[in-house]
Amino acid sequence: MVRLLHTADWQIGKLFGQFDRDEAALLADARFKAVERLANLANEQRVDLVLVAGDIFDAQAVADRTIHRLFNAMAGFSGRWVLLPGNHDAALAESVWTRAARLQAIAGNVSLCLTPETLFLTSLGVAILPAPLTQRNTFSDLTEWFASARTPAGMLRIGLAHGSVQGILAEAVDSANPIAAGRAEQAGLDYLALGDWHGTRRVDARCWYSGTPETDRFRANDSGQALLVELNEPRALPTVRAIGTGRHRWRSDSQALQVPSDLEALLQRIAGYAANDVVQLSLSGQTDLAGQRRLRDAIGQAQGRVHSLLADVSALRLEPTSEDIDALQADGYLAEVVAELRAAQEVSDAQTARDALSLLAGILDDRRRGVGAGGAP
Template sequence: MPRFLHTADWQMGRSYSRFEAEDAAALVEARFQAIEKLAGLANEYECDAVLVAGDVFDAQTVSDRTIRRVFNATRGFSGPWVMLSGNHDAALVESVWTRARRLEAVPGNVHLALEPGVIELEQAGLAVLCAPLTQRHTYSDLTEPFNSLETPEGLVRVGLAHGGVQGLLSEDIDATNPIAPERSEVARLDYLALGDWHGTKRIDERTWYSGTPEPERFRNNEAGQALVVDIAGSGEKPEVTPIRTGRYQWHQWRETLAVESDLAQLLERLQALPESSVIDLRLEGSVTLAGEEKLLRALSVAEARFRSTQCDRSELHLEPTEDDIAELKADGYVGEVVEALRNQQQDDDSDVAREALAILAGLLRDKEQEADQ
């Protein structure tokens, strides 16, 4: 009974320019570690092969070092790997794949599916029907030839392709590259392993997207997994088991704060996240000075605890209460400045006034604490 690991969209060489250098480096390294984990899973689950459904590399221009590291990371599994070219690493006349071959970086057990056809893995019991992309965008269904491709009797027919199943995915997938939703049935496939959708997704019982093994976007689409696929034999239905592979969890929250309990609930949710989180917050609404102090303290803790914490507070207004103002003990001219900043922020929606008010409040608190010591 053939068993294989289905993965895709490694996007090796991807950069993370929006992050701090230390965080970006860690996110890049996690992608190499994901390949090593895939090799370990293939051994652990006694897989007969690993099928990679496109976009191994993020671009044709990745460094030679990245190319070598990718193939080095596969060495933990000595069985066959089949790597398909996708839209990011299309099999052009001169491509990342031709460089990999010139570098002699491709191990003997790695099969590069750069031309349409069948790769027969007899020991694995698989016939892999391949539809590689030879250019970034196509407007015809490259899996259509699967209908007429013949495979040896007794081998399980597995399609390997990269693109969007027509009518079943959102419009923001990476490229056009259409795939007919009925392809597995019409082409008599036992399984169709797809890439391009970066999350795990079942199209039908024989057609799946594995998703990327390491998340790299703020989308709630079950990214960070690989699929272990068991097929009892030709014509039998596959048994598909998602396996968690991702190291980091990406969370993007858009929150509106209006009352004190809103902030309390936000900080409670933040506290509950694991340390392997990548967090993007955008806050709007209003917060008191006391609430602002709690928020800034929590964000400071989060920045040290999580892999990355980014927070946009430009739409979050400071609305000091009378108790806030009284606690600051801002008498005379200072009190007038506090009130002026408070009014300017409300009237002009001023980020400068907001920040100035927060800084002044902090200075007044520090002064008060020093006086009490």
């Protein structure tokens, strides 16, 4: 029996530009730590080899230090690693892989599949059939040669590829780097390890996407895992088990505030955000000044507790009540402006007056409470 760990889409060097500098740096660092966990997992599960199905690096132009750090992160597992270039780190004539070779960063237990040639691991009784990308996008199926590849009788045939299985994934990701559905069976493969889709996904009994080991986007796609695969003998169906490897939970949350109970439910959810959460929060609807204050405080506290919280309140309107306006105790010229805007809400240009009144009320309330202009929301 051969036991292997199937992983992909490490995206080492990813920049996470939508976050502030400190948060982005921690998310980038988490990807190295995910590789360290994979090495430990390979030891714990006593696997014979680790297959990495493309996009090990997020870009060709990562720093030399990043290359060294990646291979150092892999050092915890002394068994065989088999790496495949994907679309982000394609095997160009001059690439991150040629640079890694010049840096002498690649350990002896690491096999790079830079050409479509069978890799024979005789001691394991395994033949790896790789389909490396030699450019970012290709419109022909690079796995076609698998069917004609000859391997010795009794040797396990394992395919390794990076791309989109046709007719399986969303149409938007179904164009470049195509892989025919049913390729594993058609090519007599015992297992086909795929990368490109960042979530764990079963294509058929012999073909799986492992997904990225550390979630990296706001999408519910079953990511943050690796696959433990057991192959008992040629042509026997593999046993595949997903194992959680991710540390950060990316979650997208939204709420339209219309009635007081909406705000209460939202505040309860925000209070439940945990230290490893990466949250994208989108708010719409309306709230009064008291609701705005409570919401601002809850978001501020959560931002100090979670890994990252991106709050978009651009679609949330401030609708101060009459009691809110009276409590502002505006006097002099400001009192006259407030009175005019309140009166204007009853005429044809009511929406403009309401928007202006809400903006002014928010500014006055912030000034009264000593809150800076940069506060949220």
